[in-house]
Each structure stands twice: as structure tokens, then as C-alpha cells.
Amino acid sequence: MSYRKKFVVEPGGKIHLDKIDPSFTGKHESHEKALPIIQEQVARMDKLQYLLYADGDQSLLVVLQALDAAGKDGVIRHLFSGMNPQGTSVFGFKQPSKDEAAHDFLWRAHLHTPGKGEVVIFNRSHYEDVLVVRVHKLAEKSVWSKRYDLINDFEKMLASNGTRILKFFLHISPDEQLARFKQRLDDPARNWKITDADYSERELWPKYIEAYEEALERTSTKIAPWYVIPANHKWFRDLAISEIIADTLDEMGLKLPPTHVNMDEIRNKYHDAEQKQKKQTKQVGKIDKVSQVKPESGYLLDCASDWTPEES
Ligand code: ATP
Ligand code: MG
Numbered sequence: 001m002s003y004r005k006k007f008v009v010e011p012g013g014k015i016h017l018d019k020i021d022p023s024f025t026g027k028h029e030s031h032e033k034a035l036p037i038i039q040e041q042v043a044r045m046d047k048l049q050y051l052l053y054a055d056g057d058q059s060l061l062v063v064l065q066a067l068d069a070a071g072k073d074g075v076i077r078h079l080f081s082g083m084n085p086q087g088t089s090v091f092g093f094k095q096p097s098k099d100e101a102a103h104d105f106l107w108r109a110h111l112h113t114p115g116k117g118e119v120v121i122f123n124r125s126h127y128e129d130v131l132v133v134r135v136h137k138l139a140e141k142s143v144w145s146k147r148y149d150l151i152n153d154f155e156k157m158l159a160s161n162g163t164r165i166l167k168f169f170l171h172i173s174p175d176e177q178l179a180r181f182k183q184r185l186d187d188p189a190r191n192w193k194i195t196d197a198d199y200s201e202r203e204l205w206p207k208y209i210e211a212y213e214e215a216l217e218r219t220s221t222k223i224a225p226w227y228v229i230p231a232n233h234k235w236f237r238d239l240a241i242s243e244i245i246a247d248t249l250d251e252m253g254l255k256l257p258p259t260h261v262n263m264d265e266i267r268n269k270y271h272d273a274e275q276k277q278k279k280q281t282k283q284v285g286k287i288d289k290v291s292q293v294k295p296e297s298g299y300l301l302d303c304a305s306d307w308t309p310e311e312s
């Protein structure tokens with residue numbers, strides 16, 4: 001079964017996060033064994049992002065949501081670093097600035113949605129307005145409870161404009177979170193990640209789970225589905241997310257646009273330029289080093305062997 005089917009929150013369905021095992025790894029035994037598959041999925045993602053950009057007609061919005069230390073940053077580093085930066089960007093949602101807070105809650109999200117051909121990753125998102133805002137009572141219930149429908153309408157509008165939306169909830173256990181907090185404490189290179197809020201937010205775990213469950217149930221739709229990703233094992237999280245993204249891009253019907261020039265004419269022009277170059281090089285007594293371009297080679301073929309995504 002594909003991970004899209006396995007981890008999707010069925011639209012209109014119920015979700016009980018405590019019934020989903022955050023340590024699930026399926027048939028995969030270890031990071032070592034799964035690594036070639038992760039690399040293969042990441043290579044697919046990179047090639048398809050190139051097509052998305054070239055095609056220029058659709059876009060992809062990836063929403064990452066999770067409790068602290070669940071690995072949003074890791075997903076971005078491991079899975080998106082091979083994509084062409086021209087056409088890919090990440091936007092992190094922090095506490096709203098004065099300007100952001102002066103607008104409706106979807107304003108800042110809308111400002112950062114992908115244009116045609118682009119991939120945008122939301123590190124946290126407009127969902128914070130029904131999560132942290134609800135848990136910390138930053139707005140009245142009468143305000144945040146209307147937001148589920150507003151979010152669905154917003155996402156419907158983006159989808160109708162050619163944006164595919166994939167939303168991932170990285171599901172970790174409280175034990176795993178504590179183990180990661182310990183790593184942050186013990187490893188000087190990770191000390192900078194520690195915040196007081198990590199510990200105060202952890203106290204509110206049940207309230208967050210309640211808020212997440214309602215958000216997942218009310219906003220998982222056919223055009224913008226939520227996936228609950230078992231994330232205690234970082235490598236399995238990466239495997240599942242990369243497969244879901246690559247499979248989604250794959251079915252978007254992306255294609256290289258047709259060329260706007262007359263190829264025969266251009267080949268003749270190339271030939272003339274090559275001959276001139278050869279003459280000039282001979283004149284200055286240099287060896288002809290003009291390389292031969294194989295007519296059948298294209299960017300995708302040339303670069304396929306260079307794609308060796310990093311994993312740590
Ligand atoms: P990490 O998981 O590595 O700790 P992070 O995503 O928590 O990273 P931080 O800079 O620690 O990054 O936190 C951003 C904070 O901004 C979060 O606590 C989040 O809940 C908060 N935030 C985001 N959107 C809103 C919002 N609309 N209203 C209030 N707080 C928000
Ligand atoms: Mg944090």
C-alpha cells in the first residue's frame with residue numbers, strides 16, 4: 001500500500017492520534033537499509049521539481065506542522081536541499097509581527113503561497129491560528145472556531161488556481177521529544193535550539209493533541225489532504241514524506257514546454273558559430289577544444305548521475 005493511502009486522514013473521518021504508532025517503520029528494518037530508497041525518492045522529487053518549474057503552470061505547497069522537536073527542520077534539510085533554489089522557498093511562521101497581526105489570519109499565509117512553477121514549504125503555517133491560538137486562548141473560541149471553514153475555503157481557492165497542497169503532521173511520542181530535548185542539552189552544537197517554551201509547551205501536550213485532532217478532522221480534504229507521519233524514526237519520516245511528495249508531483253501531468261524556436265534553424269546557427277570559433281582558435285594557434293554536445297542529451301539525462309542527496 002502506498003504511503004499516500006496509508007497515512008492520509010480520510011476527509012470527513014475521525015482521527016485518534018493515540019491509536020497511531022509514532023514508531024511505525026512498516027517493512028523497513030533500519031535506516032541503513034532504507035537509505036537507498038530515500039535517495040531514490042529524493043531524486044524523483046528533484047527531477048519533478050525541475051519539470052514543475054519548466055512547465056510553469058502549477059505549483060506545490062507543503063505544510064509542515066508538529067509539536068516541538070518533531071523534525072520539521074530535518075525534513076526541510078534532508079528532502080528539499082537538492083531542489084533548485086530558483087523555484088523553491090521556505091517560509092517559517094513565528095508569532096505574528098505587528099503588521100501581520102493587524103491583518104486577517106490568512107493574510108501572511110497568502111503572501112507566501114507559491115507562484116506558478118514554484119514549490120513553497122510552510123514551516124508551521126496558518127494552522128497555528130487554530131492550534132497555539134486555541135491552546136493559549138489567544139483568541140475567543142467564537143473567533144478560532146470559524147477558522148476551519150475559512151481555511152478550507154482558502155485552500156480550495158489556491159487549489160483552483162493550480163496549487164497542489166500537501167499537509168504533514170509529524171507524529172512523535174512524548175518520550176521521543178524528551179530524548180531530543182536531551183540531545184539539544186548534551187550536544188553543544190544543538191544548544192542554540194533550546195527555548196524555555198519547549199518545556200512549557202510540553203506541559204500542554206494533551207491540549208495540543210486535542211487541537212490537532214480537530215484540525216486534522218475538519219480540514220483534511222480531497223484537494224488539501226493531511227497525512228499523519230510516524231516520526232519517531234527520522235529516516236522513516238523522510239522516507240514516507242518523500243514518497244508522498246514524489247507520487248503527488250508524478251500525477252500532476254508535468255511536462256517540458258515546447259521549444260519556441262525553429263530547431264533546424266538553430267542547429268544551422270550553431271554549426272556556423274562552431275565553424276567560426278574553430279577558425280578563430282586556429283588563428284591564435286590553440287588546440288580546438290570545442291566540446292561536442294550530444295544532440296539527444298538533455299538536462300535531466302545529464303544531471304541524473306549527479307543527484308546524490310545527503311542524509312544525516
Ligand atoms: P522547533 O520545532 O525547532 O522548536 P519552531 O517551529 O518551534 O522550531 P520557534 O521559533 O521555536 O520555531 O517557534 C515559533 C513559535 O511561533 C511557535 O511557538 C509557534 O507556535 C509560534 N507561532 C506561530 N504562529 C503563531 C500565531 N499565529 N500566533 C501565535 N504564535 C504563533
Ligand atoms: Mg520551538
